[in-house]
Amino acid sequence: MDTIAAKRVNGIRIHEAEDFEGMRKAGQVASACLDMIAEHVKPDVATQYLDDLILEFVRDHGAASATVGYRGYRHGSCISINHVVCHGIPGNRLLKEGDIANIDVTVVVDGWHGDTSRMYGVGDVKRKASRLMDVTYDAMMAGISIIKPGIRVGDIGAAITQYAHKNRVSVVEDFCGHGLGRVFHDEPNVVHSARAGTGAELQPGMFFTVEPMLNLGRKDTVILPDGWTAVTRDRSLSAQFEHSVGVTEDGVEIFTTSPTGLHTPHKAN
Numbered sequence: 001m002d003t004i005a006a007k008r009v010n011g012i013r014i015h016e017a018e019d020f021e022g023m024r025k026a027g028q029v030a031s032a033c034l035d036m037i038a039e040h041v042k043p044d045v046a047t048q049y050l051d052d053l054i055l056e057f058v059r060d061h062g063a064a065s066a067t068v069g070y071r072g073y074r075h076g077s078c079i080s081i082n083h084v085v086c087h088g089i090p091g092n093r094l095l096k097e098g099d100i101a102n103i104d105v106t107v108v109v110d111g112w113h114g115d116t117s118r119m120y121g122v123g124d125v126k127r128k129a130s131r132l133m134d135v136t137y138d139a140m141m142a143g144i145s146i147i148k149p150g151i152r153v154g155d156i157g158a159a160i161t162q163y164a165h166k167n168r169v170s171v172v173e174d175f176c177g178h179g180l181g182r183v184f185h186d187e188p189n190v191v192h193s194a195r196a197g198t199g200a201e202l203q204p205g206m207f208f209t210v211e212p213m214l215n216l217g218r219k220d221t222v223i224l225p226d227g228w229t230a231v232t233r234d235r236s237l238s239a240q241f242e243h244s245v246g247v248t249e250d251g252v253e254i255f256t257t258s259p260t261g262l263h264t265p266h267k268a269n
Contacts, residue, residue, distance in 0.1 A: 008187075009200075009203055010187075010188075010200040010201075011187040011188070011200075012179060012186075012187045012188050012200055012203075012206050013179065013181060013186060013187070013205075013206070013207070014203060014204075014205040014206065015181055015205040015206070015207055015246070016205065017205075019112075019181065019205070019207075020246055020253065022109070022110060022111070022112035023112050023114070023181065023207060023244065023246060023255045024253075024255055025109050025110065025112065025114075026063070026107055026108065026109040026110075026112040026113055026114030026244075026255070027114040027116065027244050027254075027255030027256040027257075028114070028255075028256075028259060029058070029061050029063050029107050029109050029114055030105050030106065030107045030114035030115065030116045030244075030256055031114070031116055031256045031257060031258050031259060031263065032057075032061070032258075032259050033054055033057045033058060033061075033105050033107065034103060034105060034116060034117075034118045034258070034262070034263075035258055035259060035260050035262050036053070036057050037050055037053060037054060037057075037103060037120075038120065038262055040053060041095065041101060041103070041120040041122060042095065042122060042123065043094075043095055043096055043097045043122055043123050044094050044095065044096075045094065045095050046091070046092055046093065046094055046095075047079040047081075047088075047090040047091055047092075047093050047095070047101075048090045048091050048092060050077070050079060050090065050103070051075050051076055051077050051079065051090035054076045054077045054103075054105055055068075055075075055076035058076060058105075058107050061107075061109075062109070063107040063108060063109045064107065064108045065105075065106070065107060065108075066106040066107065066108050066113055066115075066184050067105075067106055070184065073228070075089060075090050076105065077090060077103055077104060077105045078090075078102075078103075078104040078117075078228075079101055079102070079103050079104075080101065080102040080104070080229075080238070080240070081093070081095070081099050081100070081101045081102075082099055082100060082101075082237055082238075083231050083232045083235045083236060083237060083238060084102075084229060084230070084231050084238065085172055085174075085175070085213050085215070085221050085230040085231060085232055085238045085240070086102070086104070086175055086213060086230050086240060087228040087229055087230055088102075088228075088229055089226060089228055089229060095122045096122065097122060097123040097124060098122065098123060098124060098125055098126060098129070099121075099122040099123075099125075100119060100120070100121055100122070100125060100129045100132075100133060100237065100239060101119070101120050101122065102117050102118070102119050102120075102239065102240045102241075103117060103118060103120060104116070104117035104240075104242065105117070106184065111182050112181065112182060113180045113181065113182070113183070113184055113244075114244060114255060114256060115180055115184075115209050115242065115244050115256070116242050116243060116244060116256035116263075117211065117240055117241060117242040118241060118242075118262075118263060119133040119136065119137070119239050119240070119241060121133065128216065128237070129237055129239075132169065132214065132216055132237055132238075132239045133239050135163075135164065135167045135169055135214060135239075136169075136212060136213075136214045136239040136240060136241055137241045137264060138163060139160045139163040139164050139167075139171075139212050139214060140160065140210055140211070140212050140241045140242070140243065142159045142160060142162070142163040143156040143157065143159045143160040143192070143210050143212065144156075144210050144243060144245060144252060144254065145159075145252075146159050147202065147210075147245060147247060147251065147252035148202070148247070148248075148250060148251045148252065149202055149203055149204055149247060149249065149250070150201060150202065151201070151202050152196070152197055152198055152199045152200065152201055152202070153188050153189075153190060153191075153194065153198070153199030153200050153202065154191070154194035154195050154196055154197060154198030154199040155194075155196050155197065155199075156190055156192075156194070156210060157171075157190070157191045157192045157193050157194030157195075158194055158195055158196035160192045160193070160210075160212045161192070161193050161194075164212070164214050169214045169215060169216060170214065170215045170216075170217065170218055170219035171192050171193040171212060171213075171214055171215075171219060172192070172193075172212075172213035172214070172215060172219055172221060172238070173191070173192075173193045173219055174221045174230065175211075175213060175221075175230070176189045176190055176191045176192060176211075177189070177190030177191075177192070177208055177209040177210050177211045177242075178190065178208060178209055179206070179207060179208045180207055180208060180209060180244060181207045186208075188200055188206070188208060190208050190209065190210055190211075192210075192211075192212040192213070193219075202247050203247065204247050204248055204249050205246070205247065206246070206247045207244065207245070207246045207247075207255075208244075208245065209242055209243065209244050209245070210242070210243055210245060211240060211241065211242030211243075212240065212241070213238055213239070213240040214238065214239055214240075215232050215236050215237070215238045216236040216237045216238075217232060217234040217235075217236025217237075218232070218233065218234050218236070220232070220233040220234070221233060242256075243255070243256045243257075243263075244256045
């Protein structure tokens with residue numbers, strides 16, 4: 001019998017207590033990578049240069065990039081700037097004063113996936129952009145803070161939506177969080193605009209990401225011809241934060257907390 005299939009509830013993998021350590025190691029490498037890149041996020045730096053540094057860091061820490069080769073993708077990160085919602089492709093684009101950028105990395109350590117993203121302000125950032133980053137981080141944490149056995153997946157999205165709407169920003173509905181562990185994308189889908197009381201019931205040993213994307217304007221997105229880059233349809237600013245988490249016996253463990261406390265919104269330099 002397939003042991004992975006035998007340990008699923010409603011299609012969601014239930015991991016063992018010892019699996020948490022594998023996720024901690026992967027999550028810490030991913031988060032340390034985002035710590036490392038912070039000092040390099042500054043005006044006139046090309047996003048491809050940042051991606052090169054990320055790949056070097058991942059290799060130097062005995063890990064592999066989960067994104068290189070994934071569905072033909074060739075980079076170790078996604079770097080999404082200003083109105084890019086997610087999946088921005090690194091290239092020759094230079095960062096500019098006042099930009100905000102999400103950097104998303106996923107590493108594999110001993111078969112376990114650590115997936116996390118963070119916002120960075122480039123130089124002096126306008127108040128509305130800074131506030132959007134703050135609200136997005138706090139919305140993510142509002143969703144994470146209620147995670148425990150017995151709640152529904154939809155309760156996470158409901159908490160995020162309530163916080164976002166209270167702060168007059170919209171929640172992107174075209175992308176969602178996902179299960180992970182020894183696979184990159186798995187059940188459950190964690191919808192960030194869900195209704196409370198919907199979705200599967202959480203149980204200890206479930207691993208997944210919480211990664212809301214919030215827009216200053218409307219929630220609608222469009223995919224560019226490259227097949228990856230998603231942008232806001234109205235070209236309004238967008239922000240995203242992401243943590244990998246595990247459901248414990250009495251709550252939640254965040255695997256991707258920064259080793260040096262840099263996971264909260266703040267300027268890169």
